[in-house]
Amino acid sequence: MRSDQVFALIDCNSFYASCERVFRPDLAKTPIVVLSNNDGCVIARSYDAKPFVKMGEPYFQAKEKLRKHGVVVFSSNYALYGDMSERVMSLIEAMVPAAEVYSIDECFADLTGISGNLTEFGRRIRSRVLQCTGIPVGVGIAPTKTLAKLANHTAKRLLGQTGGVVDICDPFKRDWVLRNTEAKEVWGIGRKMTAHLEALGIHTAMDLAKADARTLRDKFSVVVEKTARELAGTPCLELEEAEPPKQEICCSRMFGRRLSELAPIKQAVATYVGRAAEKLRAQSSVCKRMRVSIRTGMFNPDELHHAQGALVELPYPTNDTLLLTRLATEAVGRIYRPGYRYSKAEVLLVDLRQPGEFSEDLFAARQSVSSDRLMHVLDEINGRWGRGTMRTGSAPLAPEWAMRRDMMSQSYTTRIDQLWTVR
Known part of the structure; x- marks a missing residue:
């Protein structure tokens, strides 16, 4: 220097x-x-x-x-x-x-x-x-x-x-x-x-x-x-x-309210997987492992406490939102326990590489060309019309468990229906 x-x-x-x-x-x-x-x-x-x-x-x-x-x-x-x-x-x-x-x-x-x-x-x-x-x-x-x-x-x-x-x-x-x-x-x-x-x-x-x-x-x-x-x-x-490309990609959020049922927790995890996979593709990476975890609030003495995660070995290096979502929601079903009020979920993508950096044998499974094309179209549509325009069916647009933001200002520069008006 x-x-x-x-x-x-x-x-x-x-x-x-x-x-x-x-x-x-x-x-x-x-x-x-x-x-x-x-x-x-x-x-x-x-x-x-x-x-x-x-x-x-x-x-x-x-x-x-x-x-x-x-x-x-x-x-x-x-x-x-x-x-x-x-x-x-x-x-x-x-x-x-x-x-x-x-x-x-x-x-x-x-x-x-x-x-x-x-x-x-x-x-x-x-x-x-x-x-x-x-x-x-x-x-x-x-x-x-x-x-x-x-x-x-x-x-x-x-x-x-x-x-x-x-x-x-x-x-x-x-x-x-x-x-x-x-x-x-x-x-x-x-x-x-x-x-x-x-x-x-x-x-x-x-x-x-x-x-x-x-x-x-x-x-x-x-x-x-x-x-x-x-x-x-x-x-x-x-x-x-x-x-430099990130070595791990994490997406985690506190729910807007406690969740006791499995279905909305799976919806939340599917939403977080979609965001994490979007970040993964933005840096042109693929991942081989994923960790999914859920937990209750840990500081209220009047609530039962539970926190558990599952490490998911992916069948091949991938950045396919559909595959990641399916395996992540299956993992949630394994670690979920009835009777608890969950407050947070987390999706962590690990073992990230650039395509071709994984050592594979000649006959190992790999992500299909059709999946690559589908993910490219998904990102193009969301990039043009806004995040969430196209998403998996298991990730709702306005879920009841969404993050609570009661005093949020308008999205003056990113949503056409909330443009700044001057009178």
Whole structure:
């Protein structure tokens, strides 16, 4: 890796809440929180909502407090957030030489070779994204990815002074940020690691940058060593423009209500298999094994508890939704027990490979060409007309066990019947 490389981290501010505000300009100055699946707990807060509620706080406990302070509550609208994320990332990718989408609201960019003032370039990115999507972003610029993450954190922390963009390629600015940032704020340093580092007298990002990298590797791991080297200005992490195929694909959901009958549980599993198989085909993979599991709520002392899973060996490497659904629902029938109130099901696809990577003998069964064609048509139709347009008969469109989202906003950008209207 070249020592003259320059990275930027572009991170959306309070992304879920910002997406809701784009289509509700009347809430521009109103605190907002977004809830997890089944309206369970707070998973996102606008900046002005942070004084009133903690991240992860159960909604039923915070409900009255939120109402008292005028905080507007939304159920999670993943279709809206995913579409808005694609729009933001497309804009960024069009402005930089190379980009790595790190998460739904974060993107690393390679700014190496861009001439002129990089702070001004960062402001152009910020302005362009805000103008075209309504989503505010912060931009951190630095010689390494870890420092870029730290610069982004500083841009948000000192928004009034930085305008949302911080460039710490200059060693003097870099040292100021390192001295004024606690070690726990460094990318990849969790709570437990923070305690270990503090025991060694490492309290700030500067302390970590100056620590002996070999000692950190011997005492902790190569990850901590790389973090320290990156803070010191030595690039150790490349930009990953193409996301590597996942080694496992999981689809799990809490039911909107407890289920005691086998039929709706099978429907739920069939729905989750369809989603997992769609992800499998999207990365051009096939799988040889699948694990299906169901469980009751595990924390209510007044309920009977039961959790069980089954590992399914597939007859051949496949990404066929029909085959996977049939075998998964059969497995559910084997592990289901009457008399329990189930709260969650999970489908996990494992042993994933690219077609042709499995060692097979000449006469081994394999997925038919007709199945490949059918799955291709299935994905094309759903890609054009929306997920769930074509699905297996065992996966209902609007099931009674579906995730509870009583305060969900409209899908303004992904459903034609819910387009934003301006009066």
